[in-house]
Amino acid sequence: MDPATATALLLARIQFAANISFHILFPTITIALGWVLFYLRIQATRTGEPRFLDAYRLWVKVFALSFALGVVSGVTMSFQFGTNWPGFMERVGNVAGPLLAYEVLTAFFLEATFLAVMLFGIGRVSTFVHTLSTFLVAFGTTMSAFWILVLNSWMHTPQGFEMRPNEAGVMVAHVTSWFEVIFTPSMPYRLGHMLIASFLTVAFLMAGIAAFQWLRGNRSAGTLTSLRTGVVLAAVLIPVQIFVGDLHGLNTLEHQPAKVAAMEGIWYTEQGAGLRLFAIPDQEARTNHFELVVPNLASLILTHEWNGTVRGLTEFAPKIPPVAPVFFAFRLMVGIGMLMLLVSWVAAWSLRRGRAPGKWLARGLVAMTFSGWVATLAGWYVTEIGRQPWLVTGVLTTADAAGPVPAATIGISLAMYLALYAALLVAYIVTLFHLAKKDGAPDTPVPDGPILDGRPPKAMAMAAE
Amino acid sequence: MLGFLPDVALAPIFAVLMGIAMLLYAVLDGFDLGVGILLRGTPDEAERDRMVASIGPFWDANETWLVLGVGLLLVAFPVAHGIILTALYLPVALMLAGLILRGVAFEFRAKAYESQKPKWDVAFQGGSILAAGAQGFMLGKYILGFGTGWLDWLFALACAVGTIGGYALLGATWLVWRTEGALHVRSVRWAKVAMVFCVIGIFIVSAATPLASPEIFARWFRFPEILMLAPVPLATAACVLTA
Numbered sequence: 001m002d003p004a005t006a007t008a009l010l011l012a013r014i015q016f017a018a019n020i021s022f023h024i025l026f027p028t029i030t031i032a033l034g035w036v037l038f039y040l041r042i043q044a045t046r047t048g049e050p051r052f053l054d055a056y057r058l059w060v061k062v063f064a065l066s067f068a069l070g071v072v073s074g075v076t077m078s079f080q081f082g083t084n085w086p087g088f089m090e091r092v093g094n095v096a097g098p099l100l101a102y103e104v105l106t107a108f109f110l111e112a113t114f115l116a117v118m119l120f121g122i123g124r125v126s127t128f129v130h131t132l133s134t135f136l137v138a139f140g141t142t143m144s145a146f147w148i149l150v151l152n153s154w155m156h157t158p159q160g161f162e163m164r165p166n167e168a169g170v171m172v173a174h175v176t177s178w179f180e181v182i183f184t185p186s187m188p189y190r191l192g193h194m195l196i197a198s199f200l201t202v203a204f205l206m207a208g209i210a211a212f213q214w215l216r217g218n219r220s221a222g223t224l225t226s227l228r229t230g231v232v233l234a235a236v237l238i239p240v241q242i243f244v245g246d247l248h249g250l251n252t253l254e255h256q257p258a259k260v261a262a263m264e265g266i267w268y269t270e271q272g273a274g275l276r277l278f279a280i281p282d283q284e285a286r287t288n289h290f291e292l293v294v295p296n297l298a299s300l301i302l303t304h305e306w307n308g309t310v311r312g313l314t315e316f317a318p319k320i321p322p323v324a325p326v327f328f329a330f331r332l333m334v335g336i337g338m339l340m341l342l343v344s345w346v347a348a349w350s351l352r353r354g355r356a357p358g359k360w361l362a363r364g365l366v367a368m369t370f371s372g373w374v375a376t377l378a379g380w381y382v383t384e385i386g387r388q389p390w391l392v393t394g395v396l397t398t399a400d401a402a403g404p405v406p407a408a409t410i411g412i413s414l415a416m417y418l419a420l421y422a423a424l425l426v427a428y429i430v431t432l433f434h435l436a437k438k439d440g441a442p443d444t445p446v447p448d449g450p451i452l453d454g455r456p457p458k459a460m461a462m463a464a465e
Numbered sequence: 466m467l468g469f470l471p472d473v474a475l476a477p478i479f480a481v482l483m484g485i486a487m488l489l490y491a492v493l494d495g496f497d498l499g500v501g502i503l504l505r506g507t508p509d510e511a512e513r514d515r516m517v518a519s520i521g522p523f524w525d526a527n528e529t530w531l532v533l534g535v536g537l538l539l540v541a542f543p544v545a546h547g548i549i550l551t552a553l554y555l556p557v558a559l560m561l562a563g564l565i566l567r568g569v570a571f572e573f574r575a576k577a578y579e580s581q582k583p584k585w586d587v588a589f590q591g592g593s594i595l596a597a598g599a600q601g602f603m604l605g606k607y608i609l610g611f612g613t614g615w616l617d618w619l620f621a622l623a624c625a626v627g628t629i630g631g632y633a634l635l636g637a638t639w640l641v642w643r644t645e646g647a648l649h650v651r652s653v654r655w656a657k658v659a660m661v662f663c664v665i666g667i668f669i670v671s672a673a674t675p676l677a678s679p680e681i682f683a684r685w686f687r688f689p690e691i692l693m694l695a696p697v698p699l700a701t702a703a704c705v706l707t708a
Contacts, residue, residue, distance in 0.1 A: 065572045071525050072568035076561045078532055082539060083554050086547025089539055097540035104529065104536050112529050116522035403551050413558040420562055424569060431577045 026070030034138030054222025110140030201372025206230030208369025259386030479541035499636020501593025560599035566592030601628025627666015
């Protein structure tokens with residue numbers, strides 16, 4: 001590959017990584033937050049306690065804000081397939097196209113249609129319609145995640161297709177079994193791991209924001225409800241996530257062993273491979289520097305045998321991923337997972353039987369507010385960089401999917417996207433805390449939505465019928 | 466997919482579906498973007514709030530048609546999808562930046578600090594103008610077959626201005642329908658100004674299209690097709706004359 005093409009490829013990859021990293025932050029929140037809102041809505045009706053609706057009112061605003069950011073960054077992504085990766089659609093469009101279309105049809109329309117009722121519906125439509133709308137939005141968001149993860153899993157562990165040349169002689173994937181395309185070996189693990197990641201992200205977000213309100217003196221019942229819901233959700237789900245994550249890892253070992261070798265930093269096939277707690281992988285020299293190793297532990301975790309064989313990266317060369325980012329991202333994800341376990345269990349114990357949170361616990365929870373984001377991104381970097389140089393494992397390399405757009409042009413769009421995303425991320429976080437502060441102030445009535453004259457617009461009445 | 470139909474039927478069917486999706490997008494998100502284009506035409510924050518509220522429940526459903534249209538292009542004509550989106554790389558990127566700004570400004574202007582609101586209004590209007598202009602620019606490039614000469618650029622820019630005017634007209638008429646009082650009166654005035662730009666745009670595109678493509682020229686000015694097409698320019702002319 002000549003240097004100009006290599007630069008263009010690198011810039012296109014950075015641009016896609018930046019886009020998808022920015023995008024995934026918001027679905028990670030909305031997928032689980034939809035179900036949490038559904039829970040709060042049900043509890044409000046069941047118990048008749050206003051605290052559940054108080055919590056609902058704050059979190060539905062966070063949902064709306066996150067949803068808007070998710071929609072606009074998602075639209076950007078769908079365009080980038082065409083602008084930057086035309087080879088992807090040309091070669092595997094028969095698989096990817098319909099899956100993306102299912103996502104739009106089954107999920108996006110559902111979400112977009114019932115979102116307005118969910119956002120502005122309290123007091124304007126019946127409790128049943130509002131609860132139903134909340135359910136349909138949560139369901140639609142989850143279906144979105146399902147179809148996208150189906151496609152992503154197919155790219156990792158493709159099956160149910162055959163390659164046939166088209167008129168131009170290019171080998172193109174043709175589906176032989178949709179069942180096999182949808183239910184790939186890695187799909188159940190990836191879906192489970194991601195859905196739980198979403199719930200953990202929301203759990204720590206809720207606990208963190210509520211702890212922030214608590215520290216500022218907002219001790220309302222709604223705040224405590226958010227705090228407790230977040231902490232309990234986190235404490236229950238983090239052990240489940242560790243278990244599911246382990247299963248996902250074993251599944252990856254079976255289907256993408258090079259990725260696991262990179263995660264563990266194992267260059268040469270070993271029996272009784274040690275667990276590298278820390279190392280600096282050296283791609284050129286195919287070795288690690290400054291290793292800190294626990295003997296035999298990697299073999300024990302991966303093969304469940306003390307002296308089990310773990311295949312090293314050199315067996316898969318030259319088709320191996322860049323090792324250092326995979327290696328470090330994996331350690332970051334696991335490290336945050338352990339921290340989540342510690343914080344959520346300490347918090348759950350401290351809050352038992354209606355106890356109030358202490359100052360230091362609240363501070364700890366505030367510090368963990370965005371821990372779910374960091375862990376989720378780190379996890380995606382492990383799995384996506386770990387797949388390189390393949391875009392679709394064994395079928396299509398990332399380089400072969402890239403388009404003819406010159407490096408300078410991609411550079412312009414990349415700079416524009418980076419500036420935009422950085423600004424929006426700052427605005428999002430600032431606004432989140434602003435909403436939390438405003439929520440606590442008793443003298444400022446919290447408006448229900450942007451309709452300011454208090455009169456239900458015609459469209460709302462129509463949507464409610 | 467659709468195995469019961471012969472393959473030759475699929476291309477026109479998908480082309481029609483795509484056309485419908487694009488048309489619905491242009492009309493539906495057109496009035497959203499139009500309201501955005503007009504947003505800072507009034508200095509009154511309460512009026513701006515009413516303008517934004519009038520499209521608040523609809524915009525993301527309307528934007529879905531764009532995703533669907535591009536999705537259909539991608540599913541049915543993957544090669545064309547790659548070629549078109551690569552040729553239009555920068556205008557697509559600018560349109561997306563515009564749609565991002567417009568979309569997030571909805572939420573931010575209502576939820577961010579009060580002092581930041583005017584800035585999000587700028588983002589709202591700027592994003593709407595950018596998205597509308599980029600769409601018009603792409604239309605212009607597409608009509609002339611992605612030419613890169615200065616005349617192609619000039620034509621594409623004229624299309625951009627025409628599209629901004631057209632969307633502003635849609636937005637203004639939407640506001641005429643949905644609002645009362647001072648804003649209603651203001652919207653009528655906006656509609657008249659926007660119409661001028663819109664008509665110029667329609668005229669330029671209508672004149673250039675048959676000139677750029679002999680095939681279209683033959684089709685437009687051939688009997689009996691001209692009978693089926695004639696109502697469009699006649700209706701436009703009638704609208705302009707009565708306005």
